[in-house]
Amino acid sequence: MALTGIQIFKLLPKTNCKKCGFPTCLAFAMKLAQGGVELSACPDVSEEAKKTLGEASAPPIRTFDLGTGEKAVKIGGETVLFRHEKKFVNPCALALNVKDSLSDGELAEKASEVASSEIDRVGQKLRVDAVCVEYASGDAARYEAAVRLVAEKAPEAAVILNCKDAAAAGAAVKAVEGRKPLLYGADDGNAEAMAAVAKAHGVPLVACAEGPGALSALTEKIRGLGVEDIVLDSGAKTAKEIIEHNTQIRRSALKKNFKPLGYPVINSVLRDDPLFEASVASVAIAKYASIVILGSIEKWKNLALFTLRQNLYTDPQVPMQVEQKIYEIGEPGADAPLMITTNFSLTYFIVSGEIENSRVPARLAVMDCEGLSVLTAWAAGKFTAAKIAQFIKESGVENRISHKELILPGQVAILSGALEDKLEGWKITVGPREANAIPTFLKNRA
Amino acid sequence: MSYVIPKESYTGKVLSFDFGKDDRAVTVGGENTLPFLSFEGQQPSRPVIACEIQDCPPDDWPDTVKEAYKDVSGDPVAWARHCQDVLNAKAIALRLLSTHPDRDDRSAEDAAGTVRDVLAAVDVPLVILGSNHIEKDSTVLVAAAEAASGYNCIIGKAQEGNYKTIVAAALAHNHKLIAMSELDINLAKQLNILITQMGFSKEKLITDPMCSALGYGLEYTYSVMERIRLAALAQNDPTMQPPILGDVGMYVWKIKETVAPEADVPEWGTLRERGIAWEAITATAMLLAGTNLLIMRHPAAIETVEKTIDELV
Ligand code: B12
Ligand code: SF4
Numbered sequence: 001m002a003l004t005g006i007q008i009f010k011l012l013p014k015t016n017c018k019k020c021g022f023p024t025c026l027a028f029a030m031k032l033a034q035g036g037v038e039l040s041a042c043p044d045v046s047e048e049a050k051k052t053l054g055e056a057s058a059p060p061i062r063t064f065d066l067g068t069g070e071k072a073v074k075i076g077g078e079t080v081l082f083r084h085e086k087k088f089v090n091p092c093a094l095a096l097n098v099k100d101s102l103s104d105g106e107l108a109e110k111a112s113e114v115a116s117s118e119i120d121r122v123g124q125k126l127r128v129d130a131v132c133v134e135y136a137s138g139d140a141a142r143y144e145a146a147v148r149l150v151a152e153k154a155p156e157a158a159v160i161l162n163c164k165d166a167a168a169a170g171a172a173v174k175a176v177e178g179r180k181p182l183l184y185g186a187d188d189g190n191a192e193a194m195a196a197v198a199k200a201h202g203v204p205l206v207a208c209a210e211g212p213g214a215l216s217a218l219t220e221k222i223r224g225l226g227v228e229d230i231v232l233d234s235g236a237k238t239a240k241e242i243i244e245h246n247t248q249i250r251r252s253a254l255k256k257n258f259k260p261l262g263y264p265v266i267n268s269v270l271r272d273d274p275l276f277e278a279s280v281a282s283v284a285i286a287k288y289a290s291i292v293i294l295g296s297i298e299k300w301k302n303l304a305l306f307t308l309r310q311n312l313y314t315d316p317q318v319p320m321q322v323e324q325k326i327y328e329i330g331e332p333g334a335d336a337p338l339m340i341t342t343n344f345s346l347t348y349f350i351v352s353g354e355i356e357n358s359r360v361p362a363r364l365a366v367m368d369c370e371g372l373s374v375l376t377a378w379a380a381g382k383f384t385a386a387k388i389a390q391f392i393k394e395s396g397v398e399n400r401i402s403h404k405e406l407i408l409p410g411q412v413a414i415l416s417g418a419l420e421d422k423l424e425g426w427k428i429t430v431g432p433r434e435a436n437a438i439p440t441f442l443k444n445r446a
Numbered sequence: 447m448s449y450v451i452p453k454e455s456y457t458g459k460v461l462s463f464d465f466g467k468d469d470r471a472v473t474v475g476g477e478n479t480l481p482f483l484s485f486e487g488q489q490p491s492r493p494v495i496a497c498e499i500q501d502c503p504p505d506d507w508p509d510t511v512k513e514a515y516k517d518v519s520g521d522p523v524a525w526a527r528h529c530q531d532v533l534n535a536k537a538i539a540l541r542l543l544s545t546h547p548d549r550d551d552r553s554a555e556d557a558a559g560t561v562r563d564v565l566a567a568v569d570v571p572l573v574i575l576g577s578n579h580i581e582k583d584s585t586v587l588v589a590a591a592e593a594a595s596g597y598n599c600i601i602g603k604a605q606e607g608n609y610k611t612i613v614a615a616a617l618a619h620n621h622k623l624i625a626m627s628e629l630d631i632n633l634a635k636q637l638n639i640l641i642t643q644m645g646f647s648k649e650k651l652i653t654d655p656m657c658s659a660l661g662y663g664l665e666y667t668y669s670v671m672e673r674i675r676l677a678a679l680a681q682n683d684p685t686m687q688p689p690i691l692g693d694v695g696m697y698v699w700k701i702k703e704t705v706a707p708e709a710d711v712p713e714w715g716t717l718r719e720r721g722i723a724w725e726a727i728t729a730t731a732m733l734l735a736g737t738n739l740l741i742m743r744h745p746a747a748i749e750t751v752e753k754t755i756d757e758l759v
Contacts, residue, residue, distance in 0.1 A: 082676070084669040119713050121661075213449040220447065239757035243482050243734070251452040260447055275746065278723050279754040282730045286668075299715025303703065304660065304723040308731060311665040346662070350702075436702065 003053070005030040011049035012042065019043055060253045061262050064204060064229045066093050066130060066291065067158025068180045073129045075231070075290040076264035081250055087315040092284075093291045094305060095130035095160055097270060100146035101137045107146055111153035117302055122320060122349045126306035128157070132184070132293050133172075135163035140171055147172040151179055160184050160291075164208075166193035173201045182206065182291075184266070185233060186222055188214075195225035204229035206266055211235065212248045216260035223260075230263045231291065239283045242267050246288040264290030274298055278305060285309050319371030320345035326397050327352060330361035334402040337362045337442065339431065340388060341409060342369040342377045350435045351409075358439035360446050363401070367391045374409045385418035392423060407431045453486040454479075458682035460675075460689055460738070461649050462491060465537075465600050465622050466571025472536055474652070474738040475689030480675060481736055482758045492759050493733055495740045495748050496537035496573050497529040498695050501552075501560045502544035508705045510721040511695075511743045522560055523567045530568045533748070539573035539741045540564055541696075545586045546577035554589035561593040573600045573624075573741065575693075584608040591615035600624060600739075602691075603654055606637060613646050624691055626654035629666050631673050631686075638685045651688040652739060659697040660728040667692075671735035692732035695743030698725045726750040733758070 009029035020041040022028040031037045032053075039045060039053055063077035074090045098110045111131055118127035131154050133147050143163060151159050159181040163169040173181055185206030186194035198205035205227050209215040215234050222230055234245040246265055252258040267284040269292060271277035277294060278301045284292045285308055294301075314320055321343045329352055341351050343366050355362050367388065369377035377383035392398075392406065404426045408416055410433030419428045432441050462476030472494050479487025501522050504512055518524040522540065529535040542557045544550040561574060574590050576583030583603070588611055591601050602624025604612040609625070616623040625641055627633035634655045642648050655670045677686040698704055703714065704721035714720055725747035729740050733755070742748050 082669075082672055083665070084673055212451075216447070216449040239754055240482055240484070240759070243758065244485055247480075247483060248451055248485070251454075252449070256450075256452055258447065258449070260449070273750075273753075275719065275723055275726060275750045276753050279726050279730045279750050280757065282727045283734060283754070283758070286731055286734045298719065299713060300720035300723055301715070303714050303720065304727050307661040307703075308664070308727055311661065312668065312731075314665055316665070316669055 003033065005033040008032050008053065011046075011052060013044045013046070015044065017044065055259065058259075058262075060257055061250075061264065062229065063090065063264075065180070066182060066204070068178065069156060071127070071129070071156040071158075072180075073158065078250065078288070079254065081247075081254065083312060084316050087317075088313045090290070091309050091313040092289050093129040093158065094281075094297075094302075094309075095132045095158075095291055095293045096128055096297050097132045097134055097162070097268070097293050097295055098146075098150060099134045099136040100143045102146075104149060107149050108153045111150040111157075113297055114157050115154040117297060119303065119306065121303075121306060121310060122345045123322065124310060126302075126310065128294075128297050128302060130158035130160055130182075130291070132160035132162050135161075135165060135168055140165065140168035143168045144171045144175050147181075148175050151176045158182065160293075164190055164194075166190050166197055169194065170197045170200075173197055173203060177201055177203075180204075182231065184208075185231075186218070188218065191218065191221055192225065195222050195227050198227045199225070204231060206231040206233050207263075208233040209235065212245055212252065212261060215249075216252075216258070219260045219263065232261065232263050232265045233267075234265070236267055239280050242269075242280070242284050242289070243287045246284070250288045266291040266293065268293040270295040274301055277301075281305055282308050286312055321368075321371035322348045322366060324366055324368035324391075326395055326400075327364045327366055328361075329355045329364060330359065332361035332363050334400065336360075336401070337407055337445065338365060338397065338401060338403075338405065339363070339407040340365040340367060340392070342367055342372060342374050342383055344369070344371050344373045344377075347373050351438065354435045354438040355442070358442040360439075360442040362442065363397065365392065365395060365397060365406075374411050378412050378415070383412065383415075385415050385422050388415070388419060389422035392426075405429055410434070451485060454680075455486070456679035456682075458679045458684075458687060460678055461651075461687045462689065463622055463650055463652075465573075465598050467569065467598055470569045470571060471598065472571055478679065480679065481734055489759065491738075493738055493740065493755055494537055495535075495729075495742055495751060495755075496539040496571075497533060497535035497745075497748060498539045498541060498741050498743050499525040499529060500541040500543045501557065502550060506700075507743070508699055508721060510704065510718050511699055514745050523563050526564045526568045530570050533745050535570060535748075537571045537573060537739075538564075538568065539575060541575040541577070542586055542590065543577045545582055546579050547582060549577065554585045557586045558589040558593035561590045565594060565597055571599070572597065573602075573739075575602060575624075575741075578603070580605060580607040584611040587612045588615040591619045591621055594621065595619040598622070600652060602626065602652075604637075604641065606633070606640075609637065609641055610644070613641050613644050616650070617644075617646055622650045622652060624652050624654050625688075626656060629656045629658070629663075629670055631655070631670050631677070634670070634674060635677075635683075635685050638688065642685070648684065648688055652691045653686075653688050654691040654693060657693045657697050657728075657732065659694075659701050660724055660731070661703060662697070662701055664728060664731060668731055668735045671732065671737065675736035689738035690736050691739045691741070692729065692737035693741045694725060694729045694732060695741055698728050699743055722746045722750070726754075730754055
């Protein structure tokens with residue numbers, strides 16, 4: 001919640017000394033409230049005012065990295081409750097839980113599953129982001145060894161240390177300090193010790209309590225102990241607790257600017273049945289989790305959860321789009337077929353994927369239609385004969401090919417006549433309606 | 447700083463109705479809160495899942511779902527009984543697909559016959575769906591509504607291009623009605639207004655803002671549904687207060703992810719689980735956005751979502 005000019009004014013020295021470049025402290029305060037200047041322009045401001053103003057201007061939900069390196073994931077930083085208001089910002093991290101009581105072989109296998117989980121969907125690389133090592137053995141030496149092993153076998157994944165024994169956790173943190181593991185976590189019983197470990201190693205810490213109320217008291221305590229990067233575990237287990245707690249936490253942070261809950265949320269959704277687990281995970285993904293801990297990461301499950309996360313975190317105002325240009329697929333020669341489509345990412349990736357499947361080299365002319373699908377763009381008047389003709393002429397593709405034939409998506413067959421009029425000397429061919437028929441279509445022509 | 451549970455109190459409320467007969471009737475809607483937020487309101491009725499069957503063999507369904515019904519799907523009556531008796535379906539959605547001119551173009555009378563047979567065979571509530579052909583549905587659904595007279599079914603879908611005859615039939619035979627528009631909150635609102643202007647009570651309507659599958663526009667449906675719910679609750683907009691329908695199965699079981707064999711896309715994992723997860727997750731997302739009645743296909747997906755609902759209510 002931003003402070004008003006008057007509220008800020010009360011915190012200033014009120015000497016009107018003009019060193020900030022403003023005639024009065026009040027004028028400076030007014031400008032500051034609008035975000036037009038920085039507080040540091042006033043050399044005489046008190047430490048207390050700095051602290052209060054700094055806090056008031058901090059984002060309502062703290063943002064920091066989970067893990068290190070290129071594949072670190074930003075968590076937190078959300079600004080809305082509903083995605084139609086504004087884009088959800090930082091897609092939640094997915095983590096696989098492994099117990100340190102597994103054999104080394106099993107641990108290595110699970111860590112490799114995480115390491116090799118990356119797939120490409122609609123131009124984005126999606127993966128399981130983290131591995132969470134659970135302290136189940138009760139043996140600190142075993143825990144440290146397991147953590148080392150997992151971190152080594154999943155070299156780019158973030159590491160979460162699910163261990164409430166501060167001594168065991170401390171040793172494990174040290175073992176993988178360079179990976180900036182997330183310490184999971186602190187509760188009423190061990191908060192001091194855990195906070196000390198987190199602080200000493202500069203790693204984030206999960207606060208674990210039953211319900212948002214108890215949790216807020218705990219995060220205040222942990223903050224008081226000098227830890228700033230905090231993740232919230234409200235103890236939510238059932239789908240209902242997840243949706244209720246997470247909603248209360250997000251609302252408190254955004255609508256009440258309630259700092260003790262202004263942190264990213266972690267939910268564990270472990271269930272014996274992987275399908276059921278996938279369904280409960282989707283509740284957490286949709287309803288505000290920043291980290292979701294899973295018990296298994298089958299490929300089918302990953303694909304579905306990645307897709308849900310991708311869908312919900314797209315910008316509601318701007319559909320995902322690709323660049324307008326003539327894409328060459330499979331080293332096409334001058335006589336290779338030329339096809340056209342719109343620049344909606346989903347459309348582009350489906351169509352180009354099917355052209356690849358056909359193994360027939362081709363050119364795909366992708367026209368800017370503000371990211372709309374073929375039929376939507378057509379209905380919106382952005383994929384019309386006149387516009388297509390203009391795009392083809394201006395693209396210069398004519399100079400690169402030895403024919404004048406353009407293949408249209410079957411869904412807009414209706415455009416073919418008008419297009420033949422507008423693109424003189426060209427032959428317009430209507431392709432299949434659905435992209436999955438493209439391989440057969442192209443092969444039959446070759 | 448002390449924590450106070452941040453509750454919203456809404457002036458509006460989702461309407462509710464029941465469909466079906468006697469002790470098998472089920473209620474949909476009635477909540478005065480966003481989905482599943484019991485700390486600030488009531489959601490008196492649990493979301494309902496209707497198991498989808500059709501009046502002709504499901505040749506165009508992918509193997510994963512076809513397999514689940516292979517012994518019964520040749521006959522809508524056997525199929526309906528299977529859903530009720532073996533799968534314990536709480537409701538059934540009968541799609542009169544064979545009436546589509548591009549399928550078998552079967553007559554409205556034939557369709558009415560199927561409706562009668564199915565109603566005689568089961569006692570769970572029935573949703574009766576046309577083939578989604580604007581002109582044909584306006585005769586088929588009229589005949590179906592008559593055949594189901596007295597059974598308190600949900601019929602649909604009434605769309606901008608054909609709502610008049612379908613609304614009249616639902617009115618005459620006392621059914622509930624699906625109003626479907628295409629992924630636009632204003633179109634949904636407008637259709638509900640047009641229908642109520644014909645004297646059809648808004649308390650007997652269910653809004654279908656058009657579903658879409660995970661990965662294929664799910665986010666559009668999700669946000670349109672959330673906006674409809676907020677309009678109903680926060681803005682107390684009576685035209686947005688009917689419950690919401692999510693016709694999930696038909697959108698899910700045609701996309702590549704539910705069809706492509708593992709051999710073609712090894713990185714996508716096993717086909718069977720992939721398809722079932724796709725339907726279950728699409729349905730779960732719809733529930734979170736405000737859906738009160740889901741239409742689904744695969745028994746394992748339905749079972750999974752029922753388990754999730756058990757945890758949510
Ligand atoms: C999601 C959606 C939207 C989203 C936009 C999503 C987007 N980024 O495009 C929103 C909600 C914004 C929207 C808006 C509108 N929409 Co709309 N929308 C849809 C919906 C549900 C899905 C579209 C989609 O994403 N398809 C998936 C992509 C991948 O399909 P595609 O691009 O067509 O590509 C496929 C094929 O064409 C083929 N293909 C593609 N390229 C090529 C190239 C070649 C050479 C070949 C051979 C094949 C091929 O392969 C692909 C896969 O098979 C459809 C209905 C439906 N279920 O299809 C309606 C639909 C397209 N919309 C429609 C309409 C009318 C509109 C609006 C004009 C109406 C309105 N509500 O205001 C607006 C216009 C937008 C505007 N003014 O800005 C109509 C079009 C009707 C018609 N036949 O003309 C549809 C069909 C709905 C309907 N039945 O009425 N829409
Ligand atoms: S520099 Fe500080 S004290 Fe001086 S006028 Fe500006 S705000 Fe006031």
